[in-house]
Structure formats: structure tokens, C-alpha cells
Amino acid sequence: MLQRLRGPNLSFILGSLAFFVVVQxxxxxxxxxxxxxxxxxWGAAMTMVSLGLNLIYGFNGQFSLxxxxxxxxGAYASADITYRWVRNDPSALVVVxxxxxxxxxxxxxxxxxxxxxxxxxxxxxxxxxxLAAVLGFFLAVRFINPAIGQPLYQALxxxxxxxxxxxxxxxxxxxGATLAGIVSYLFGIPVLELGxxxxxxxxxxFTIIVKVLLDNTDTLLPFPEMKGARGMxxxxxxxxxxxxxxxxMAVVLVMRNLLHSSTGRAILSxxxxxxxxxxxxxxxxxxxxxxxxxxxxxxxxxxGIRAHDMAFLHPTMxxxxxxxxxxxxxxxxxxxxxxxxxxTGFFWIFLLEGLLRLYLPEGFETWRFVxxxxxxxxxMLLRPQGLMGRYEIAxxxxxxxxxxxxxETPPTPAVAPKAEEVAV
Amino acid sequence: MRGRPENLSPEVEARPVVLEIEGLTHYFDSLRAVSxxxxxxxxxxxxxxxxxxxxxxxxxxxLITGVYRPTAGSIRYDGAQLVGLPSHEIIQMGIARTFxxxxxxxxxxxxxxxxxxxxxxxxxxxxxxxxxSRRFREREKVMIERSQEFLEIFGLADRQNDIAGSLPYGxxxxxxxxxxxxxQPRLLLLDEPAAGMNPQEIDQLMELIQFIRERFQLTIFxxxxxxxxxxxxxxxxxxxxxxxxxARGKPEEVRGDPKVIEAYLGRQAIR
Numbered sequence: 016m017l018q019r020l021r022g023p024n025l026s027f028i029l030g031s032l033a034f035f036v037v038v039q040x041x042x043x044x045x046x047x048x049x050x051x052x053x054x055x056x057w058g059a060a061m062t063m064v065s066l067g068l069n070l071i072y073g074f075n076g077q078f079s080l081x082x083x084x085x086x087x088x089g090a091y092a093s094a095d096i097t098y099r100w101v102r103n104d105p106s107a108l109v110v111v112x113x114x115x116x117x118x119x120x121x122x123x124x125x126x127x128x129x130x131x132x133x134x135x136x137x138x139x140x141x142x143x144x145x146l147a148a149v150l151g152f153f154l155a156v157r158f159i160n161p162a163i164g165q166p167l168y169q170a171l172x173x174x175x176x177x178x179x180x181x182x183x184x185x186x187x188x189x190x191g192a193t194l195a196g197i198v199s200y201l202f203g204i205p206v207l208e209l210g211x212x213x214x215x216x217x218x219x220x221f222t223i224i225v226k227v228l229l230d231n232t233d234t235l236l237p238f239p240e241m242k243g244a245r246g247m248x249x250x251x252x253x254x255x256x257x258x259x260x261x262x263x264m265a266v267v268l269v270m271r272n273l274l275h276s277s278t279g280r281a282i283l284s285x286x287x288x289x290x291x292x293x294x295x296x297x298x299x300x301x302x303x304x305x306x307x308x309x310x311x312x313x314x315x316x317x318x319g320i321r322a323h324d325m326a327f328l329h330p331t332m333x334x335x336x337x338x339x340x341x342x343x344x345x346x347x348x349x350x351x352x353x354x355x356x357x358x359t360g361f362f363w364i365f366l367l368e369g370l371l372r373l374y375l376p377e378g379f380e381t382w383r384f385v386x387x388x389x390x391x392x393x394x395m396l397l398r399p400q401g402l403m404g405r406y407e408i409a410x411x412x413x414x415x416x417x418x419x420x421x422x423e424t425p426p427t428p429a430v431a432p433k434a435e436e437v438a439v
Numbered sequence: 440m441r442g443r444p445e446n447l448s449p450e451v452e453a454r455p456v457v458l459e460i461e462g463l464t465h466y467f468d469s470l471r472a473v474s475x476x477x478x479x480x481x482x483x484x485x486x487x488x489x490x491x492x493x494x495x496x497x498x499x500x501x502l503i504t505g506v507y508r509p510t511a512g513s514i515r516y517d518g519a520q521l522v523g524l525p526s527h528e529i530i531q532m533g534i535a536r537t538f539x540x541x542x543x544x545x546x547x548x549x550x551x552x553x554x555x556x557x558x559x560x561x562x563x564x565x566x567x568x569x570x571x572s573r574r575f576r577e578r579e580k581v582m583i584e585r586s587q588e589f590l591e592i593f594g595l596a597d598r599q600n601d602i603a604g605s606l607p608y609g610x611x612x613x614x615x616x617x618x619x620x621x622x623q624p625r626l627l628l629l630d631e632p633a634a635g636m637n638p639q640e641i642d643q644l645m646e647l648i649q650f651i652r653e654r655f656q657l658t659i660f661x662x663x664x665x666x667x668x669x670x671x672x673x674x675x676x677x678x679x680x681x682x683x684x685x686a687r688g689k690p691e692e693v694r695g696d697p698k699v700i701e702a703y704l705g706r707q708a709i710r
Contacts, residue, residue, distance in 0.1 A: 134523045269569050276568030276575065277554070277561035277582065280547075284555045287544035294504055294538075295556040296530035296622050305565075405546075415600045416550060419587040 023409030035260050042256055053324065054369045055361075056254060059263045060321040062360030065344040066270055066353060067313030072342075073350035074274060075306035076286030078211045081202070081218030082314050083338035084225035085195040089315025090333075091229065091241060093191030094250045094322040098240055100183050101251050105168040108183065109160045110152065111190035117159075118151030118197055141204045148197055184253045188262065188319040195315025196308050203307040207300065222338045229330035246329035254324035262320055266313050267411075270353065273309065275413050282306050286351075347394055349401030353411045359402060366390075442479035444675050444688045451674075454481040456518075457626055457658045458503070463512035465495075465502055472498045474682040476512070478660075480626075485652060485659045487673035487690075489666075491702055495682040496662040497539055500628050504536050505529045516626065531559050535624035537615045539631040539662075545604030549595055549614055552603050553586040556621035586621060592654070593617045593647075609640055613647070620655060627651075629661035633668045641665060645672050670694065678702065 038055070041047040047055070068082045092111055099107040125147045129135050171179045206217040232241035241247045273279050281302045284292040293299045322328055331337075344363050348355030371383035394402075407413075442460065456479055463476040473495045480486050488496050502509045505526040514521040521529050530536075544552050561582060567575040590596045593613045598606065603614060612632065619627060632648070633641045645668055652659055663669045669676060670690040678686040678693055680702040686693050693699055 272569045272571060273565070277558045277563070277579070278565060278568055280551055280555045281558045283547060283551070284544050287546055288542050290506070291538070291542040291544065292555070293526040294506070294530060294536060295618060296527050296559045297555065298525075298527045300525075415548065416583045416587075418599065419584065419591070419596065 027410035031264060039256055051369070054364055056259050056324045057321065057368065058361035058364040059259045060317040061340065061344065061364050062357055063263060063266045063317035064314045065341040065356045065360045066266055067310035068341040069345045069350065069353065069356045070270055070306050071310040073345055074286060075282045075303060077207065077303055077307065078215040079218040079307070080215055080338060080342065081221040082310070082341045083333050084222040085199055085311035085314040086318045087225050087229060087333035088198055089191035089195040089318025090322040090328055092194045093187040093319035094247060094328055095238065095241065096187040096190055097183060097251050097253065097323065098249060105164050106160050108186060108190070109164050109167060110155045111194055112186055113159045114152035114155030115190065115193040115197060117154055118148040121147035121151050137205055137208055141201065144204060145201055148201060180253065184258070184323065188316055191319040192312045192315035195318070196312040199308050199311030200304065203304045207303045207307060223335065226330055226334050229333065244330055246327060248327055250322055250326045250328065252323060252326040254320055259320055262316055266316065267353070271411050278305070343391060347401055349403035349405060351405045352401065352403040352407060354407045355401055355403030442477035447675065451481060451484065454483060457482050457516065458660065459515040461513050463499065463502060463509055463514065465498060465507060465509045472682050473502065476684060478677055480658060480660055482658055483656070485672060485674050487669040487676040488660065488662045488679065489669055489676055490679035494679040496679055497630055500536060500630050500662060503628065504534065530622055533623070533625040534628065535619035535622045536628035537619050537630055537632060539634055541611045541615050543603040543611055543615060547603055548600050549590065549603050549606065550586055550599040552614060552618050553589050553621045554582055556618045557582045557586060560623065589617045589621055608635060616651070620651065624657065626658045626660065629659060631662055631664055633663060633665045638667065641668050644668065648672060
């Protein structure tokens, strides 16, 4: 175990731990005031959303504008869980967690069942999965919540208050992320069949649908506590630096380990040439859905972090214009570079919400929306491949296996000439 | 038997059937690309499919590998019906193909190109890769070693970490064949492997095809334009023109067939 922690891996882990400790000290001593703390947390959340989008677009090649929709779902779902919890109502927690579990079980069952047939139409697949998910959540609302809601509430409150709060917050984050994942799976089945541009339009439509639904949470949807277009207030402010750090590192590590595996190579191959990938035996449809779901789960998790940092949610936060931020960040940082996304994600929030807001002269705050398109324009003209291109720091770089040591003379035939001879 | 010339040796005829295509027809809208195409290939054979440009040869390959779904007809591999299956399942059943215009994963390394073809045999799941389990490390090591063996066979071992798109043309062809073989096929479909090659390179390619055929015990079905290649290595040939089969037989028979000459050179050439 320890032997594997050498070189770049060790220095990355030590470096990030040191960063964690330094920031924690700064926060504890009050040197990092709440304003900049907020910028840091926001930057982390935005980076997580963008990493998810980079997985979908930069690594898998599927142009999606739906990332903010999943961010919103994660934010509102987790916020609703904790909002109700602190008001002595465990129903949201029970429904989201157990509903998700049931929905996942049913969808797995349906998928296993449908796999026995050849040539199942996409729409059939979508409808069956939708039914499975709806059934899962319906059962949770109708039967599980009345049965175990109160006992669960009593049991969790049996812990000291600080601990039960952390448990609920953890479950809220997981619940928000899982819900985003389930929705993205359902949405991904039909739309990922589309070619890249069409997928972009369809996912943009998704973001708009989510925004409109959020505007009407108290009228169209049965969630009066979300208060529709007036914005959801009264969310407990539970996001702390350790939570941000742990979630952020989890996203980075999961994404890295995924990309450096055989599945990761399959994801890359779909970006390179989908037809060729299919014709070397890669199931491109499921590979695309996998990347899409994982990317959306990252967004959902980030939504939970952001909601409990702001303690306030408003549908305009997830509207049309802000939904382009992750896209800008990943293109700016370099499509297919995690390093680039991480740097740009923090930098973007730091620039827009920190520097420009504070240091532009009085009355010029709105000028940041002039400055940032100019930055973008300059970037695209001068360095279209993005800040980092496809560069990765050592820890995030895909390992290049060393050349094989040949023990015996390889059975190379006379027909396999040296590389130079074949060169045209 | 249908879909085969009649004068093949009884020894070959006794072998099991690998690929059996019957009555294959495909329309692009109202354009008939392939019409009533039949061919039966037995184990270990090396069969050629030739014809002038636009005769529908590549379409036949696309139909076999599930890129298009045929309008009519049946394609059986080892007795199993392929029509309607998604491409990746057809490939996983043991059919591999290369492309007329090379389709490598150009921005990935040479080794990655081969490793990707191993993905269906990776033998570990998502959880293994995220948590870096022991199985992940062991399987990954095996996969890399196997892929490196492939690269060695094809003389690409020292280029394994180069970007595939940066290889010279001839090596890209080679890599594409290596990648196809990494899917562990029994039947290999080569789509114009000699496209863009000079005569000397074609000679090397012919030797390479013979070699992999022996080494991996492959049945090979190849589409080709270049008579030099087809006439030298194929055991028998099917000739297509305008989507229809116009001749079938051993290379020397086909070469003299007036219909074939007409298709290639025009009616004038016969007179």
C-alpha cells in the first residue's frame, strides 16, 4: 500500500492535505473572512460542476449544456432535505434516500430484463426506466415515509446534536447527488443517441425546463417551502471547509481513477471516433450514459455544497446565462484537462465574484460583464486549445506504461519490418 | 452450396461454415446499394470481394458489422443471426474489421489504441477502477502485457507511447490491424487494406496478412481494389458491380471473365 504512494501521488496527497490545513487555520483564526471563504467554497462547487462537464464534453465528447440543470436538482433536493429536517420533518430525507434506492433497484431490474431482448427501442427503454423510477419514489412517499419517517427521526436525534446534523448533511449531499444521477440517467437514455449539436440543444432544453419548474415549485410542484420564483430561504448553513474539501477531493479522485482505467479509455475512444469505438467492441451507448451520469452526480454533489453555503437558493442562479459558466470554464481551462478545469474553475469565481466585484471602481460592478467576454475573446484568439490544452499535473496524468522487456527473441516474422522501412 | 464457387477442393468444403450471407439487400432510400448478395465462407479461408468503385463492397462490410441494418436478407456467423444486433455485440462475438480510410483513435497513444480493443475483456468493473482494487491492478497489468505483445508482433513495440495520429501511414494501417486483432476475432474483415500503398508496401502487406492468418488461425474476408493483392493471396473471389454479384471463382478464372473485364474496363475492352 505504502509503496504505491510514491512520487507524484505522495506529493499530491501531501500537498492537498497541507492546503487543507492552511485554509482551515486561516478560517479558524479569522484571517480568511466569510466573504473570501464564500468565494473559495463557491469556486470549489463550480469546479466540481465543471469537472463533471469536462468528463462529459472534454473526455467523452458529448456537447452538453444540461450541467446546471443537474446542479440545480442537487442543490434543491439536498436543501429540501435539510430544510425540512431542521423543522422536524424527516419526510424529504426518507423519500429522497429510500426512493432513490428503490428506483435504482427497479431500474437495474428493468435493465437486466430488457437486456434479454434484441433491438429494444430507445423510447421503450426510456419509458420502462421512467416507470421504474416513478414507482420507486411513489412507494417511498406512500409507504416507506409513513412507516419509518418518525422512528428514523427519533433514532437520528438520539445522537448528540452535532453528530446527527453531520449525518443528515451527509445524507442530504448523497441524496441530492443520487437524484441528479437518476434524472440524468433517465434523460440520457433518449438524448445521448443524438449527435453532438442536437444533444447540445436537447440538454439546453433540459436546463430551461428545470429552471421553469423551479420558478413554479410552489404552484406546479408540491413544494411550497421552495417558494418558487421568490427563492428558497431558511436552508441551514452547514457547509464547512472539511465538507467542501472532502467532496472536492472525492470528485477529483473518482474522476481520475475512472479516467485511468479501461472504462476511461473507452470513454476517450468515444470522443475520438464513436463509430470506430463501436467497431472494436465498445458499447458506446452505455459508455456515454456512464460518463453523463457520473458528470451529473458531480454537479448534484456540488449543488448540495453550494446550497448549504449560500443558505439561499433562487431559480435565477440556475438560469440560462449562468448555465454557460461551466462550459466557459472547461473551454478556458482546456477540454480534456482536469488540471485546467481545476485552475480555471477557482480562478473564474475568484475573478468574477472576488476581484472584479471588489476592485472595480464604485459604480462599475456591471463592467465585469464587459471584462469577462473580453477575456474570453482574447483567450479564444490567442490560445484556442485552452489555458492548459490537454496538459495534466503528474498525479492526474494517465500513466504511460514502460516498454516491455523482451525475454526471448520475439516471434517477429520477416514481414514485420522496422518502423523506418514502412515510413512513407 | 450457394454463395461459393463449385470447384473448390473437397477438403475445404468439409470445414465448418463461419459466415453465411444470404439474399442480402440494402437500399439507401431508393438507391439499391446491395442486391441479393450471398456468400458462404468456411473456416480458415481467405476470400476476396472486389468490384469497381461504388459497387457496394464496403456497404456489405457495414451490413455485416451492424453499422446499417439490411433491408432484407440474413447474415449468420457461426449459425447465429447477426441482423439486428448492435455493432459492439457483433464484434464481441468474434468478428473484427478495419476501415478503408484508417480510423484510429488519433489523439491517443499507440498502446491505448490496442488497449481499448481489450476493454470488453478487461475483467474488472467500475468499483474496481474507482477504488483501485487488487483485481484492477492485476487485470490492468495483464491487459497491458497482452497489448504489448500485439505491438511487438506488428513491429510497433518501440512506438507504444507515441500518439497514434503521428505514425506514418503504413504503420497506422498496421496498428489498425493490430487493434482489430486485439478484439480476439475468428473472422477478420479487411476493408481495402492496400489503399494508398505502393507495390513494395503491398508485398509486405500480403506477407503480413498471410502471417496473421496462420498465427491467429483467422478466417479472412477482404475487400480490395488492387488486383495485385487479391489475385495473389485470395483463395477465391466474389466480384460485385452495381450492388450485384457478377462473378465468382478462383482468381485465375475471375481474371478472364468477360463480365469482370467489362465492369472494370468497360464494354469496349472486350472487343
